Amino acid sequence: DRTAADPAQLAKKSVAMQGLGALEFVLYGDGAERLAGRDDPYRCAYGAAVAGNIETIAAEVSDAWNKPDGFAALWANPGPQNALYRDGTEAVTELVGVFINELEMVRDVRLKGFLGSSPESDKPKQAIYWRSQNTARSLTGNLSGTDALFQASQLGDALSPDARWMAESIHIQLVNGAADATAIRGPIDKALADRALRQKLDHFSLVTSSLSTLIGTRLTAEFGLTAGFSSLDGD
Template structure:
């Protein structure tokens, strides 16, 4: 966590007071997509972010499977903590690439099998609790686990196994069944992560479609469609954080009344990974923005649009990293609540800069709103 919360907090204040430099681009003459620059941008997104991101994810799932197996073999407080640490590292890796919610992620329910969230009716919780209570042996086999509900086989289920009620038994032989269920989940996640990576690494698969938009391409008939898909990752990624990560547990002040908060609606609240995962979501988006060279899509007189967005990226990442510990404590603390307020405002500002300002500047703004899902 950042040792200088005041710096990040100051960034939030500064970001909100920035002049709307991005609006300069949208106020200029009508734009068209710089189609010549698109293939290189798409190729960099694949080669320098997506594939390395999924490779890192695969490494983390393998490490988790290994530490989970070691926990079952030699249960102890230390081995349990090792498995929990590996879980947190996996959450970081996943949160970085979960913004790529397309292509292989949508096939075979891979995304939902990896992370079922939001779980508004506590479907997953009830199913995991039932498996543990009944000691359902079919949940300890990867093949049969894959056929169960998506809510019982991903990160949410594993978090409950490692951190939920009764998880202390993992430190001794009493947790034998619970541990084997956890191993099956970890192995299932490893399988899915390897599938993500394999699909993107196929030379004639989705990466080829991304790198060569044009007639006959099954994904993108032209560079404008490709640019639209890529910008959509940023817009929908920020929108996801705003609506599915922040809003469920903290709405700030509503009609003049401070929201008491709903900490148990926050993602990863049991493992205290709520804010680290949000910071990783933003960090992934910022990294993709940089390595894909999104600036190159902008006209020369609108390059300030990218600088403005990057500044707000730094702000939201910095603020997220200063809010640590249990999310319930953060909501109860006035200073942390103030940070959450500014994070919420900056997230909305970033969404607007990407959706309206950047999209408009590169020729995707007229009558088009990613945020509305058009």
């Protein structure tokens, strides 16, 4: 499909053709060695189009977040005239929900999508970015990004003095989980077969489960919030 080599045309096509997964296949999938030659100019052009489309999407998201009447401004200024958040409770509920859903997504989809209950039930080719050996880097980024958002949100400062241990515990556990993933490099199938590295993945799962309880139960109770539904419920 020659039109897929045009970023503007690519943006109208299937999501599967546009994102980081598509770019990874271009760079690391079957036939990627042809990128070094002159026999497959379409692959190069398509890869460049995917990268350009991702850059455009990132810029659009950034603009939508940062513009004066953008999402960040709406989130930070709840009130009767706000179409999204009528009061601070709604805004904080949404924020806490981001952490709850992110942890659930990372654990139940990103990790358990390939990590089985036993080596026999592993599915390494279901792991995100397995071709480029960036599965663990992605997991590290997930928890590091969550920690950065938690620190920037200053939710810990809003806790009562007796409850501020929660914020410190959340930070420590996110750092520890990210360290587990950082310790894993190379092909994910080899990491799964290595007992010590597999234990890192198991501990990563344990950390995210602990965080889900801490944030979804104890932190929400401290703020008097309802955790709400899971984004993974399918409805």
